[in-house]
Amino acid sequence: MSASDVSVFDSYVYVAEDVNSLVILKVNPGKTSSLFADFSSNITYCCAPLSVQFNDSSQNATAWNWGFGDGLNSTSQNPVHTYFSEGIYTVNLIVSNANKTASKTSTITVLETTGSDEESSGEDKEKSAGVISRKETGNLTKESKKLLSLL
Structure with missing residues (x-):
């Protein structure tokens, strides 16, 4: 043969x-030794404080190192992280196994928190409404009309 x-x-x-x-x-x-870094999050932008659940979907990883872009880190596989300040944060996941290392990055956008109705003056509400209406495109939806009526 x-x-x-x-x-x-x-x-x-x-x-x-x-x-x-x-x-x-x-x-x-x-078992294959291919290593692939991947993750998702339950939300990618909102107002502070913003609590984000990160979900690892990496393949063949045995260790995780998350950098949240605000100076804090985690070694949990599926961490929850809270952002307290406005900004655009680059999230970096580095995964590894006995043979390799891989990484993936993504961004989280934290918007400025507006005060409560009691704290805002009429002028502040008008300014906020102007910002919202400039960001709207097309027809107003029920949700955006509701939001504007609260201001």
Whole structure:
């Protein structure tokens, strides 16, 4: 038998010893060592304080190191992090296993928190309404009309 008599398909090796027989050997390739970093979050922008649930969907990772862009870190697989200040934060996930390291980045946008109705003067409400109306595009939805009526 020569190397040309052996073919590999999926997880089995088919060996033809001659035209009248076939030997099938199952091959167990074992766990792949490919490492891929990936994650998602339940929210990517809102007003401060903004609590974000990060969900790891990396493949073959055994260790996690999150950088939240505000100087704080976590080694949890699926951390929750709260942003208290306005800004655009770059979130970095570095995953590793015994052989490799991989990373992924994404951004979280935290908007300025506006005061409560009791704290805002009429002038402040008008300014806020102006900002909101400039950001609106197209027709107003029920939700945006409701929001504008609160201001």
